[in-house]
Amino acid sequence: MKYKEIFKEGKIGNLTLKNRMVMCSLAMGVSDERQCIGEDFLSYLMERAKGGVGLIVLENTRVDDEHGVAAPRQASLAREEQIEPLAKAVEKIHKEGVKLFVQLHHPGRETFSNLNSNEPVWSSSNKACGVCQQETHEMTTAEVEQVIQKFINAAVRAQKAGVDGIELHGAHGYLISQFLSPYTNQRTDRFGGSFENRLQFVKEIIEGIKRECKNTLTLGIRLTVDELLDSNGIKEYLTLKDGVKVCKELEKLGLDFIDVSNGIYESFNSLSEPTTYPQGCRSQRIRAVKEAVNIPVIAVNMVKEPWFAQKMLEEGLVDFVGLGRAVVADPEWVNKAKEGREKEINRCISCTFCFETLVSDTIPGKGPVKCAVNPRAGRELRYQSYVKDGKGRTVVVVGAGVAGLEAARVLAEREFHVIVLEKEGKVGGQINIADKPPHKEKMDWLVDYELVQLKKLGVDIRVNIDADKELISSFKPYGIILATGGVPVKPQIPGMDLENALTFKEVLCEEKRLENVKAAVIGSGATGLETAEYLCNKGNDVTIIEMLDSIGEGVYVQHYLDAMDKLSHYPVTYKDKTKLLEIKKDAVILENVKTKKVEEYSVDYVVMAIGVHSVRDLEGTCKDICSNTIVIGDAKVVGRIEGAVRSGFEAGYFF
The missing domain is CATH 3.50.50.60 (FAD/NAD(P)-binding domain)
Known part of the structure; x- marks a missing residue:
């Protein structure tokens, strides 16, 4: 097998996983109105379980409904009613040979008062988050003890649901992270001050879970091992040296694994790296932990391609490779790697649109996270299997930008006969501009994916073609998709016609x-x-x-x-x-x-x-040829990659 290290069995605690690929926690906002795993969430999870991962870590799961809310449709185990829906999900996921961990989470200061009883957000100290900028309440000792118990209670509920393990969310500046860091913890009681005291909060959570769950659950932590605040001019924060020390102490407390991460909201690009960051950008920090502990290490590391996951395992950098955005973009990522179909993987381009929509849509309660390259992510029930009713009827797609290519792909999946006409000598449209600035090569991945799929589906792509009425009419189309994109705006000001x-x-x-x-x-x-x-x-x-x-x-x-x-x-x-x-x-x-x-x-x-303005000069002509004409992408509304892909997908899906 080409990627034999990826597909070796591996052990975490007493659990054996069928391979070394872990779907790490990533908030999607697809829980039902009770914060339970309803049909939407279950459909999302099952596509990824069937996609081949060995372990799924459920999204950041709420332990406190009053002061620990990150989003309205965030998964929760703060109430007994949430046990049964989780148990059903566990049963279905287990049937695919996949293990399930629940990640227990409290946002602390990194959330908003309107989600949390309209009161100041709770934290280890009253220092407000520089991003969320909410009035912040330093928890009393009694309140800290209450939250510790809520973590323990949630773990007990998870155990009742039959999960295989618990991952504590001690990363990204959330509450556990806030207690561990000298930047956010200036307490004077037993939960603050010295390194040992700052460790006390998570220590008591771990001890309580082990006690109440009878040491039968696999237990680990996702941990920020370096807050990376030096560029912010902050002198006292959790450095890598501190993070490694924390890892050693947590191993002594009997944790079964450490899921290495870095950054907090105030160093956000380090915890959700944009497209300019390379695969492997976290390797130095991961290696420092791996060399310091003897328990399994899991880590995401901007992994987008199987060869890099294999490399991490071969080099002993990790015991298990974490996939986050990669399996949002393509739930079949692992299966495709196993079957030698890596060129068919819809690779995440790290555009961070998922995080952008987490803030703009999911936290305000407007809907699930959106993926720029996979319109079905979090909407698997809305967009189920393609209805294959094309019957070989011809659809002409004018324009081979990402909107046109995606429309062509979906139409071909539905068994339409698709002809794509592109006036340039190369497909890709605006991507052929977007990939030119430094470190933007990942933009090409989307076009690469579309071309592989279209070739497999037998789509007829013709470049250097100036589509006109005569040519389009000659195909006798059942329908026309107009995806002619846009061109840069040239304002009407004196001198715009000069050579410079x-x-x-x-x-x-x-x-x-x-x-x-x-x-x-x-x-x-x-x-x-x-x-x-x-x-x-x-x-x-x-x-x-x-x-x-x-x-x-x-x-x-x-x-x-x-x-x-x-x-x-x-x-x-x-x-x-x-x-x-x-x-x-x-x-x-x-x-x-x-x-x-x-x-x-x-x-x-x-x-x-x-900016860019739409080009739709052929709209009237196309409608004269065929009333079944649809305008999509930038030709309809100038936007970004996600809008173009979704526009093309929906045009093909609902055609």
């Missing part, structure tokens, strides 16, 4: 190669920031000009932090509250939107990065 006035596409695709010149990037959205980094990397002197009050306004925080960190290594000039009035051959005319002061600013080139 370019779009981000012309620059990133090197239709005009810029090196060692002075360039002004107009717009500081995600595209503008990435274009600026690309130009800096080519040795250019870059100024970013933004009309809004601040640079990066509206950019999702993880992308903003990542981009600004990269740009901090270059001498970039930032001009916010500044409007572009005119482009000249060697300068731009700018106006401060607050003071109305006008200046001439010397530059060699101007790069427009202010």
